Amino acid sequence: MNSKNLHLNEDQVIRSVVDENDLPATVRNHLSTCFVCQGKKQQIEQELSSLGRMAREFAPLPRREVRLPFYKPRSLWSWRPVFVAGFGAVLLIAGIWWYALVTTSQEKMMSQIMWETKQDEQLMAEIYALEEYAPVGVYPDVSVESDIGYFDEFLGFVSPLEVNQNAV
Amino acid sequence: MADSYHHVTELVKKAKAGNRASLEQLVDHFHKDVFRMVYYRIYSPMDAEDLTQEIFMQMSKSLSSLKDAGSIRPWLFRIALNQVRDFRRKKSILSFFGTTIELEAATQAMAENHNNPANTMMLKEFHLQFRQLTDSLSQREREVFMLRFVDHLGIREIAGVLKKGESTVKTHLYRALKKFRQNPGLHGLLKGGIL
Numbered sequence: 001m002n003s004k005n006l007h008l009n010e011d012q013v014i015r016s017v018v019d020e021n022d023l024p025a026t027v028r029n030h031l032s033t034c035f036v037c038q039g040k041k042q043q044i045e046q047e048l049s050s051l052g053r054m055a056r057e058f059a060p061l062p063r064r065e066v067r068l069p070f071y072k073p074r075s076l077w078s079w080r081p082v083f084v085a086g087f088g089a090v091l092l093i094a095g096i097w098w099y100a101l102v103t104t105s106q107e108k109m110m111s112q113i114m115w116e117t118k119q120d121e122q123l124m125a126e127i128y129a130l131e132e133y134a135p136v137g138v139y140p141d142v143s144v145e146s147d148i149g150y151f152d153e154f155l156g157f158v159s160p161l162e163v164n165q166n167a168v
Numbered sequence: 169m170a171d172s173y174h175h176v177t178e179l180v181k182k183a184k185a186g187n188r189a190s191l192e193q194l195v196d197h198f199h200k201d202v203f204r205m206v207y208y209r210i211y212s213p214m215d216a217e218d219l220t221q222e223i224f225m226q227m228s229k230s231l232s233s234l235k236d237a238g239s240i241r242p243w244l245f246r247i248a249l250n251q252v253r254d255f256r257r258k259k260s261i262l263s264f265f266g267t268t269i270e271l272e273a274a275t276q277a278m279a280e281n282h283n284n285p286a287n288t289m290m291l292k293e294f295h296l297q298f299r300q301l302t303d304s305l306s307q308r309e310r311e312v313f314m315l316r317f318v319d320h321l322g323i324r325e326i327a328g329v330l331k332k333g334e335s336t337v338k339t340h341l342y343r344a345l346k347k348f349r350q351n352p353g354l355h356g357l358l359k360g361g362i363l
Contacts, residue, residue, distance in 0.1 A: 014345045018338050019323065044349070048317045050358040055204070055298070055318045058291045060213045062203040066195050066224045 006030045008037045017044050173238070180237035183228075191231070194240070195224050202248050205319050209252045211299075219255055223248045242321065242328040249311070249329060290357070297354040304351070305344050312337055313344035 008016065008031060016023055016031055023031070031037050176197060182190035202223055207216040226247050234243055302310050308330075315326045323341075327334045348354070 010349070011346075014342055014349065017345060018341045022338065044345070047355065047358040048348075051298075051354070052317050052320060054290075054294050054358070055208060058294050059204040059207050060216075062199060062217055062220060063213075064217050064221070066199060066221055068191065068195065068224060068228050 007034065008040065013037065013040045013044065016041050017048070176240060177237045180231070180234065180240045184231055184234070184237070191228055194227075198241075198244055199224075201319065202244065205245065205248055205314075206252055208298075208302075208314060208318055210255060215255065219248075219251050223251050226251070239325075239328065242325040245315065245319065245321065245325075246329045246331075293357055297351070297357055301348060301351050301354050304347055306340075309340045309344040309347070312340040313348070316341055 006026075008027060012023060012027055016037075020028060020031065031041070176194070179190045179194050179197070183194055199220070203216055203220045206219045206223070207213060210216060210219070223244070227244055230247070234240065302314070305313060311330065312326055315321045315329060316323070321329065323334050323337055326332075327337045330337065
């Protein structure tokens with residue numbers, strides 16, 4: 001086999017180091033049979049292997065131990081305190097809301113009663129006033145009673161006061 | 169390898185069910201890998217310690233949301249990567265000054281642990297060359313390259329970590345490898361191996 005012209009170039013050798021399967025089938029076949037190309041590939045792989053070994057050898061070692069808190073996976077039962085606390089909070093809020101609702105409605109009712117009582121008293125006062133001074137305001141002008149002064153004068157003319165007194 | 173995978177999967181399942189011991193075993197299993205992953209991205213051992221702690225805290229909190237127990241590794245590295253990004257964002261103003269100083273301090277501290285002078289030299293040289301290489305890569309190329317060859321994740325796992333398609337990951341990896349091949353300093357060091 002004349003393999004001289006088929007030897008892998010530098011790029012192909014590097015590609016074979018990355019992943020041999022990415023090479024074309026003909027190149028791959030050549031690599032599997034050519035000791036020269038295999039040698040080139042192995043040389044790079046050995047250098048990279050040495051790099052890894054040296055990196056491992058020359059890296060400092062950790063001096064401190066890792067300390068871990070323990071995060072235990074939570075079962076449904078372990079959420080019980082949360083549920084209890086949540087339920088308590090809901091009860092508390094409901095209680096406060098109910099108390100506020102009741103007290104404000106009582107206050108509203110009382111103030112409504114007081115307002116209505118006051119209104120009633122005012123109405124009654126107006127009624128009494130009407131009864132006491134009826135007819136009020138403008139009505140004396142249109143009633144008989146409004147001519148009461150004229151009627152006295154007329155009577156005085158018809159029957160003078162002295163006559164009246166003598167008569168008495 | 170397969171045994172380890174099944175063992176880790178079992179640990180994840182038990183930890184998800186609330187088994188404390190399994191969770192601690194998982195942390196032990198991934199501790200060094202996660203720490204190293206973080207370290208090579210921020211070059212500060214102290215901050216890497218803090219971030220590693222944060223990452224495992226996040227892991228223990230969110231483990232119940234992990235659907236596939238077998239994908240714990242890319243899932244954990246994704247958490248780690250997000251933590252590193254947040255850290256970089258917070259420290260963005262100081263990073264220009266901080267990382268160089270911290271890298272030198274970290275290298276010095278590491279060197280003190282190696283009694284062999286040749287190893288000490290190699291350590292310093294490795295960090296220098298490795299930093300030069302990663303600095304020459306784009307952000308995405310760097311991430312893919314490091315996840316593949318430093319953190320030893322597979323292509324599919326990297327795609328999962330970065331939420332990218334496998335072909336995108338391969339393209340970035342190919343470009344990164346081309347730049348890696350053009351770095352003569354690191355090549356010399358890698359051929360020498362670890363003494």
